[in-house]
Amino acid sequence: MTLAAPRHARQAAPSRRAIHAASLATLIAASLPFAAGPALAATPKDTLVIALAFDDIITLDPAEAFEISAGELMGNSYDRLVRLDANDTSKLVGDLAKGWTVSADGKTYRFELKPGLRFASGNPVTADDVVWSLQRAVLLDKNPAFILTQFGFNKDNVKTAIQASGALTLTLTTDKAYAPSFVLNCLTANVASVVDKKLVLANEANGDLGAAWLKTHYAGSGPLKIREWRANELVALERNDAYAGAKAKPARVIYRHVKESATQRLMLEKGDIDVARNLSPQDLEALAASKDVKQTAAPKGTVYYIGLNQKNPHLAKPEVREALKWLVDYQAIGSTLMKNIGVVHQNFLPQGLLGAAKDNPYKLDVDKAKALLTKAGLGQGFKLSMDVRSVQPIQGMAEAFQATAKRAGIDIEILPGDGKQTLTKYRARSHDMYIGPWGADYWDPHTNADTFVRNPDNSDQAKSKPLAWRNAWDIPALTGQADAAVLERDGAKRAKMYQAMQAEFRKSSPFIVLFQQTEVAAYRSNVEGLKLGPTFDTNYVFNVSKK
Amino acid sequence: MIGRLAATARFAAVVALTYLGLLAATFFIGRVMPIDPVIAIVGDRAPEHVVQRVRAELGLDRPLTTQFAIYVRKALSGDLGTSVLTARPVAEDIRKTFPATLELATCGILIGAGLGVPLGVWAAVRRGGWADQAVRVMALVGYSVPIFWLGLMALLVFYAKLGWVGGPGRIDVAYEFSVPTVSGLLLVDAALAGEWEAFGNALGHLVLPASLLGYFSLAYIARMTRSFMLHELAQEYIVAARAKGLSEARIIWRHALRNAMVPLVTVIALSYAGLLEGSVLTETVFAWPGLGQYLTNSLQNADMNAVLGATLVVGTVFIALNLLSDLLYRVLDPRTRAR
Numbered sequence: 001m002t003l004a005a006p007r008h009a010r011q012a013a014p015s016r017r018a019i020h021a022a023s024l025a026t027l028i029a030a031s032l033p034f035a036a037g038p039a040l041a042a043t044p045k046d047t048l049v050i051a052l053a054f055d056d057i058i059t060l061d062p063a064e065a066f067e068i069s070a071g072e073l074m075g076n077s078y079d080r081l082v083r084l085d086a087n088d089t090s091k092l093v094g095d096l097a098k099g100w101t102v103s104a105d106g107k108t109y110r111f112e113l114k115p116g117l118r119f120a121s122g123n124p125v126t127a128d129d130v131v132w133s134l135q136r137a138v139l140l141d142k143n144p145a146f147i148l149t150q151f152g153f154n155k156d157n158v159k160t161a162i163q164a165s166g167a168l169t170l171t172l173t174t175d176k177a178y179a180p181s182f183v184l185n186c187l188t189a190n191v192a193s194v195v196d197k198k199l200v201l202a203n204e205a206n207g208d209l210g211a212a213w214l215k216t217h218y219a220g221s222g223p224l225k226i227r228e229w230r231a232n233e234l235v236a237l238e239r240n241d242a243y244a245g246a247k248a249k250p251a252r253v254i255y256r257h258v259k260e261s262a263t264q265r266l267m268l269e270k271g272d273i274d275v276a277r278n279l280s281p282q283d284l285e286a287l288a289a290s291k292d293v294k295q296t297a298a299p300k301g302t303v304y305y306i307g308l309n310q311k312n313p314h315l316a317k318p319e320v321r322e323a324l325k326w327l328v329d330y331q332a333i334g335s336t337l338m339k340n341i342g343v344v345h346q347n348f349l350p351q352g353l354l355g356a357a358k359d360n361p362y363k364l365d366v367d368k369a370k371a372l373l374t375k376a377g378l379g380q381g382f383k384l385s386m387d388v389r390s391v392q393p394i395q396g397m398a399e400a401f402q403a404t405a406k407r408a409g410i411d412i413e414i415l416p417g418d419g420k421q422t423l424t425k426y427r428a429r430s431h432d433m434y435i436g437p438w439g440a441d442y443w444d445p446h447t448n449a450d451t452f453v454r455n456p457d458n459s460d461q462a463k464s465k466p467l468a469w470r471n472a473w474d475i476p477a478l479t480g481q482a483d484a485a486v487l488e489r490d491g492a493k494r495a496k497m498y499q500a501m502q503a504e505f506r507k508s509s510p511f512i513v514l515f516q517q518t519e520v521a522a523y524r525s526n527v528e529g530l531k532l533g534p535t536f537d538t539n540y541v542f543n544v545s546k547k
Numbered sequence: 548m549i550g551r552l553a554a555t556a557r558f559a560a561v562v563a564l565t566y567l568g569l570l571a572a573t574f575f576i577g578r579v580m581p582i583d584p585v586i587a588i589v590g591d592r593a594p595e596h597v598v599q600r601v602r603a604e605l606g607l608d609r610p611l612t613t614q615f616a617i618y619v620r621k622a623l624s625g626d627l628g629t630s631v632l633t634a635r636p637v638a639e640d641i642r643k644t645f646p647a648t649l650e651l652a653t654c655g656i657l658i659g660a661g662l663g664v665p666l667g668v669w670a671a672v673r674r675g676g677w678a679d680q681a682v683r684v685m686a687l688v689g690y691s692v693p694i695f696w697l698g699l700m701a702l703l704v705f706y707a708k709l710g711w712v713g714g715p716g717r718i719d720v721a722y723e724f725s726v727p728t729v730s731g732l733l734l735v736d737a738a739l740a741g742e743w744e745a746f747g748n749a750l751g752h753l754v755l756p757a758s759l760l761g762y763f764s765l766a767y768i769a770r771m772t773r774s775f776m777l778h779e780l781a782q783e784y785i786v787a788a789r790a791k792g793l794s795e796a797r798i799i800w801r802h803a804l805r806n807a808m809v810p811l812v813t814v815i816a817l818s819y820a821g822l823l824e825g826s827v828l829t830e831t832v833f834a835w836p837g838l839g840q841y842l843t844n845s846l847q848n849a850d851m852n853a854v855l856g857a858t859l860v861v862g863t864v865f866i867a868l869n870l871l872s873d874l875l876y877r878v879l880d881p882r883t884r885a886r
Contacts, residue, residue: 043719043720043721044720044721047720047721049720055632055844055847055848057632058588058631058632058633058634059634060634066590066592066593067590141597141600142597143589143590143592143593143597145597146593146594215634216634216635230643230836231630231632231633231634231635231640232632232633232836232840232841232844233836234723236723236724254720254723256716256720256834257834257836258715258716258834259831259834260831260832260834262699263699263702263715263832263833263834266702266703266706266707266714266715267714267715269707270706270707270710270714272714272715272719272720417581418582418847419847420582420583420586420587420847420848420849421580421581421582423586423591424581424582424583424586425581427583427586441592451592462595463594463595463596464594464595465594465595
């Protein structure tokens with residue numbers, strides 16, 4: 001019996017290099033003059049077709065989903081008590097809630113629901129559904145549950161802490177008097193989405209609160225309902241006719257999983273899709289000249305940064321940390337690799353969040369860096385390694401940094417890896433340097449303060465392992481400041497507190513924050529109303545129409 | 548009779564051992580990879596207690612040998628576990644993705660063998676002539692040009708510029724929900740439902756990736772056919788046949804090819820297995836939701852149940868097609884039957 005594969009079969013095996021080469025090939029191809037093609041293969045008029053790489057989706061259950069693409073689906077298909085105002089994200093608007101009040105002691109939140117709301121199933125939306133959905137998220141305690149449990153809710157107290165007080169009224173009681181904006185912003189997160197209790201419980205198995213069923217099904221009340229999710233193939237959303245607000249404009253929204261930027265671009269140019277969402281800077285640039293294609297962009301709550309592990313004795317020196325910040329050519333990277341998809345940003349709070357600082361003091365200054373290294377006794381140079389996920393733009397940024405650091409005598413060895421691989425090492429604190437993105441979990445400054453400048457326990461056995469812990473940055477003072485800021489109920493004062501933390505962070509932290517991500521979508525010119533939001537769950541597609 | 552039984556038992560043992568080896572290799576490679584499968588499930592920011600709970604739920608806190616024993620026991624009962632990425636049983640995922648690959652690979656091999664064999668014969672007969680050179684160049688190109696490059700070029704020309712064929716994906720959105728799933732083979736299902744427009748559309752989408760795969764297997768099959776035919780044409784029985792005055796066509800097609808077919812069947816079967824194994828890059832370029840894409844995604848995301856399940860299917864395909872080619876061998880070559 002022969003079990004050897006013929007050569008052409010082996011040739012078909014995937015390789016990262018091959019995939020990169022594929023992109024290159026497309027670039028070459030794209031530069032070929034294009035004759036006008038035949039008639040467009042237009043998509044149906046009432047259907048919006050979006051190409052998106054959504055291989056990150058692992059569940060459709062809002063109590064569990066914590067991935068970017070899933071966030072977008074939830075944002076379009078589930079309602080929650082409150083929602084970010086798409087036009088001004090510093091404001092909140094009622095979604096299911098008609099109104100809310102906060103008690104004088106700052107611990108009890110009372111919500112009143114809009115009357116006459118219905119789930120897509122036809123069941124009425126009641127306070128009981130809201131209460132049960134929030135309790136369910138706490139009881140299941142999946143990945144995003146911490147967004148709710150940070151208010152002191154746990155399995156034992158959640159039934160009393162979150163209660164219905166009438167058919168359309170409910171109360172939430174937190175353990176401390178947190179800033180109301182913090183509590184309410186957390187309630188805009190997907191984990192606070194309201195599910196149809198009756199429908200979910202009808203599909204419960206072994207007391208799992210419907211978790212297994214909801215992974216692949218839908219039980220919400222949003223403007224669109226999820227009809228089907230075929231992993232790595234398509235997601236089909238349909239207009240929810242039971243929705244009480246303005247009806248969704250498209251009858252159907254179809255997301256097609258297309259990974260390659262080049263392929264997305266081809267399909268967009270042909271009219272096989274209406275919107276392309278994962279285009280490379282080069283493809284975006286090439287499309288800028290097309291009169292059939294438009295682009296829209298929005299700054300996102302994601303920052304790209306380099307983490308410097310303080311367990312490395314060189315990196316633990318303040319001068320070295322600062323020197324490295326002067327060794328990044330922010331402008332050059334910004335005008336090439338990050339062109340159209342990011343802006344220079346050197347603070348842990350992305351623009352758009354309360355208190356986000358705008359100061360970007362660092363630029364490439366090799367002499368300054370050299371002087372700092374000499375002061376640290378490392379004027380002769382030294383070696384470091386950096387764990388780098390082999391995807392763009394991360395890889396490109398790492399290579400650019402490697403080149404500029406070399407000019408000051410720092411030899412950086414790039415250790416390429418797959419995302420999960422580099423992350424495994426990073427979480428174990430066994431890296432020298434790590435480069436990657438970090439996105440806000442909910443639209444409140446505490447989300448990033450909690451991870452970048454809070455580290456309550458720097459021991460290896462710590463229960464909480466934020467980014468400051470991963471880089472072994474022991475910061476009792478900043479931790480205290482972050483804890484105080486989240487309790488400050490005066491918005492203006494609170495913003496100042498975050499600005500102070502960012503000033504300290506820029507100066508002394510083991511984090512080189514590089515860019516804030518800009519998300520860009522390219523769409524056919526007959527598409528109207530497409531506007532990306534600041535978070536992934538505010539990329540609304542229910543109000544997009546086609547001429 | 549006893550000899551046949553012993554042969555069957557030996558064969559069964561080889562299959563069982565192959566499977567076990569396959570399981571063990573993928574399982575242990577998966578476990579020694581510097582990737583924590585828990586990270587794949589909980590993501591970048593889950594609190595530590597959630598990480599620990601998921602680790603225990605997956606049984607990853609147990610000794611490796613126990614984990615392997617549990618896995619083998621489950622696999623034997625047809626339970627391939629649940630995929631992290633799709634939240635569905637792996638067996639169900641494979642049932643859904645495999646038909647897409649089957650449809651693509653079958654069309655590919657039909658094109659590859661249907662053209663590759665006659666071209667190989669032609670090249671052998673015209674050995675050294677321009678036809679032989681042309682076939683060799685074609686085979687060489689098919690053999691050495693990266694498939695993704697050719698795929699993108701083909702998309703640019705035939706889809707983007709000329710508009711002759713459908714683009715990436717299996718079918719246009721307009722027809723997405725018009726074909727009820729019966730077999731999972733879109734062409735078959737569309738025909739069964741009488742949805743001829745959808746059938747045409749699906750065929751339009753299939754043409755390019757299938758031709759591309761066909762070309763690659765053609766290159767290999769044509770080369771092998773040529774060399775097997777040259778071997779046969781140099782045999783004495785061909786000289787004898789010519790001496791008897793048989794027509795050249797009859798000599799080539801009836802006698803030489805018939806004998807060349809014996810090893811060629813294995814070549815074709817293995818080419819087919821190679822295509823079925825998941826033509827990963829083709830599926831990526833053409834956004835084809837088949838087993839190849841499923842396997843790549845699972846690998847990239849440390850979705851070990853899915854990786855193991857898909858590998859098992861690939862192994863099964865290889866074993867089954869090997870078996871089939873062995874059987875065909877016997878049918879085509881009476882000498883092997885007599886032994």
